[in-house]
Amino acid sequence: MNGQMYQICSIVAAARRALKNRSSICYIPADYENPSQFLCLTGSGGLPYTAHDVSQWYEHLKEQHLTDIQLYCPTSVRDRSLLGFSNTTQASIVCFFKGNRMTYFIADWKFDSKERKWNVLYTEHPWNDPPKAWPRFENNTQAFRSVLHDIQDLAHRLGFEGFANIFYQAGTILDGGKEYPDKAYGLSLPPLPNDHLRVFEAASRADVFGAMGSWNDSPPWAAHEKGLEQEYETLSAELLKQIRFGLLYAINEW
Template identity: 45%
Template structure:
């Protein structure tokens, strides 16, 4: 999974857990992060230097809930392995029907990443909080189809990845050590953890060596580029729908 997306999801999960249990937020910043800053919107003039500081200030402003937001389609899957390409954000719901969202900007400097989250007010936000549906059935379907396609064009390694994600959703892969770590460390219901873990495994949209690279060329050479594009687009949509449900709906 793209590091930007993973961090956004993990911050939201930690914040939701803290809100539900009325405790301090439990979030361990990634080792590769050098500086993490949250700048609040105009009129606030507050700059938080950690996730804990950000969460505390949000509570002071009347935080009621927090959601992960992301588009379910993109114009160019080929750039998703790079920073600042996910289009995702953290959406905060405050008392008084105030809604804002934080979007990240990643910059690599010297020996680590500087990450700046900037808050923007969501003017004319829809009334009420969004609800998300469990897409397990549709996710499994596209995983089966794209696994068969990957095998057909000679990429058994990718076929195995998609099958592993399918097995997690099916329940036959619950003893997998990768899944076990997710279940142990992520404070969500098990059905949500399955979707989250499967989305992590199936996210193969990177740069060199990814599903965007050689498989795309091989599909073109075989005259199967339309099928490749269709299945790849469907997979990305199901991955993002899985994240939206898993991270937000519990």
């Protein structure tokens, strides 16, 4: 999965866990992250406040009477080829406060070439005209499994056995396999209930949309040469859609 999407999902999951348990937040940054900073709208005296790590940020939100926190991300993008670049996930952290106040945080990632790590700054924005009812996200396992099967078959026909294997592995996780790839990569898994973690890890494994060497790279050209361009486009769009729906369900609906 895109590292930026992985981080925002993990932060929201950790905050939701802490809020439900009325405990401190527990978030372990990945090795490639410096501590994230959060530029918040208000602090003491109504002045802007900067939290210098996830724990400070969460404690500040509690002081602002946080009642819920959710992940938001679009289920389609205009150009999937851009997803291999930084700051293109279009994901945000949505915060709900007492008094029907809502805000959202958007991240900006910048690479620190000296430390060889990423600096991440989340900036809070007011949501002045929020929806009257926040959407609910259903378990999309059936639709997710279906597109994984179809795009695995397409990958075989295009001659990309590596991608076919990735889609197979994602389906295995979705069907109950517990060999989670993110754990093997040394990442701390989001603190989700088991059924939700399974969907999250399947989505993480199936996320093949990046830059050079990704599903966005050679496969579309092979599909064009074989007259399968439309099938490639349709299944790729549907895969991204089900990945994003899977994340929204896994992170928000527990």
